[in-house]
Amino acid sequence: MIAIGDPLLATYNRPVPRYTSYPPASEFDTTVTDARYVERLEARDPARPLSLYVHVPFCERLCLYCGCNVIISRNSARSDEYLDLVELEATRVASHLKGDRRISSVHLGGGSPNSLTVPQLERLMGMIDRVFGQKENALFALEANPAQTSPEFLQAARRLGFSRISLGVQDLSPVVLGNVGRECGPDDLVSVYRKCRELGFSSINFDLMYGLPGQTVxxxxxxxxxxVELRPDRVAVFGYAHVPWFRPQQKLLPEDKLPNPRLRADMVLAVREAFIEGGYVPIGIDHYALASDDLARGLAEHRLRRSFQGYTVEPDGDLIGLGASAITSLYDTYAQNAPHLPDYRRALEEGGLPVVRGALLTPEAIERRRIIMEIMCHGSLRVDDRVKQFVDEVTGELSQLELDGLLRRSPQELEATDVGSIFLRRIASAFDTTPSRTRGSSAM
Structure with missing residues (x-):
């Protein structure tokens, strides 16, 4: 088992971005307007694969730990109105895409996409097919809260072509669930999981969290x-980020029960060991997959990529984000929609697109992104002529990482050690020149 002493923890367990993008989203600014976004859409290379992310912000109740952009509502009429706006946005975006605009994948996130009724889900997928079209063997994935997911919804999702599902489990301790206002217990999870298997979902992911109040190793x-007994294909284990100044509902959590940094680190190491012993392959910083899963194969074949949805083996391409707060990722551009529904609605009703911020990438930033994502995905970096200048710029920092046992270095390659694999975000941050390199959630 990997051991991390208190001095090493104190040195490296500092705030650092999660690097689902580079520059990190905290660096986005208002230079990317809806007009600039339209320019980049029209200049997009149609040969690049195209994917969609649709943000469905509605949830029936607010979980106290939640850091997502959500709207608490049980009124299905609000979802209908929201889908009207998403369709309007999709139609406008599609009108600026040249050439083949058929999509290769769709991901529904939230919020809780399963807050949609079956007719609403059918309407959304019908709209996507009508506006964009889809390529043969397109991949459909969605997130769901197992405490509020009906068999009828799952049946409809499979009928509409969804083959991947991610269930927000977080924890199975009644004490912890009570502390954070979450309803999903073991019985709910087992029932939904078995239904997903029965219906033939090809990949089932569980989301877990550590660092929640009341958790122990x-x-x-x-x-x-x-x-592990249930054998989902994938598991993502995220660290809880306590930011009550940003998410006011977190003020209701019992702060005296939050695990301290040492306990959080012990959780990370124990969870890693338990999943490995259970037959799972560690993927990047926070994922585990069965050897038969695409992620494990992608790791072995050096095809792993990182996106706003986490780790993936989908080919490098462009992602169009639809809905409030959704982020679009093009080759050299990030564009984020207004996070608040009134602002999102207003922009569309005024005839534009709801983009409020983003980033335009220079050739240097694109290369830094490639380097950072290589480290985040594979824990190593081949030092070729293109990379060498970036390595030379930070040789002092890399030497310290090597001295502290996080990195192995040679003229041809950088490679994280076992301990370094726990701190990949910290290693990757050596190549980050933005102020955000010292911001974000703690490394563990």
């Missing part, structure tokens, strides 16, 4: 053991 391991 043993309680987290108990959740992991129950998860």
């Amino acid at each position: 043993e309680s987290v391991l108990d959740t992991v053991r129950k998860v």
